[in-house]
Amino acid sequence: MKKKLSLIFAFVAAMALSVAALAGCSSNSSEGSGAASGDAAASNELIVGFDQSYPPYGFVGDDGNFTGFDLDLAAEVAERNGWTVKYEPIDWDAKDTLLNSGAITCIWNGFTMEGREDDYTFSDPYMLNGQVIVVKADKGIASLADLAGKNVITQTDSAALDVLEGDRADLAATFANLETIAEYNTAFMQLESGAVDAVACDLSIAQYQMSAKPGAYVMLDETLSSEHYAVGFKKGDTETAEKVSQTLKEMYEDGTVEELCNKYSEYGLSFENWLIK
Structure with missing residues (x-):
């Protein structure tokens, strides 16, 4: 009888330890999930x-x-x-x-x-924003219609690309080519060199590039879209x-x-x- 009681007590103790261990794992897992959530209020x-x-x-x-x-x-x-x-x-x-x-x-x-x-x-x-087209000042491109047969570039996965592949896909279909590039600084280098004819970008980017090189670029009056940051x-x-x-x-x-x-x-x-x- 004593042997049976000892076995029962041992079993109960082992189960208690298992429950405690599982609770500990659950607590640690929860903390890890919170730390990885990126929630500033929590971290x-x-x-x-x-x-x-x-x-x-x-x-x-x-x-x-x-x-x-x-x-x-x-x-x-x-x-x-x-x-x-x-x-x-x-x-x-x-x-x-x-x-x-x-x-x-x-x-x-x-x-x-x-x-x-x-x-x-x-x-x-x-912040108010919009998608616009920037061209070199001396190329005689004054409207969206003038982009027909021209090479246009924009940033990969950008709002400008979304617009040109969505609501303004009809306009993009008139381009000779719609190229994408990793970042806008290089896009404007290509515009300056003549490798492309126009850059489709955010209004803020257009304003920055034009202020950095006064007289070099112009922004078309017709916008692609109006949006917000x-x-x-x-x-x-x-x-x-x-x-x-x-x-x-x-x-x-x-x-x-x-x-x-x-x-x-x-x-x-x-x-x-x-x-x-």
């Missing part, structure tokens, strides 16, 4: 994914450090919420994988929200998105946004295009 870290060749929103400054309007906005938002900010230059094609894995908290880099509403949780739209978060991260939107509103009210717009005005950025008020 106290805002990891900003951005294209480092996208002035004036995100780029490498003359001192070799990352700078830009969006990066400055992100730094101020992080400070006001007690978060640590980290800038993560990304391959634009990999942005969704990085966001969904938790490697970055958000995509904050002149990110157009139109057409992407089902794929991300967005902050409130904060917002900060893109992993689908479901509404808490961080709402905190960012509220903080941007506070920054507008206390004049911080206007100061930052003025800081980058030489790059063609205008305070008149700011939306969160």
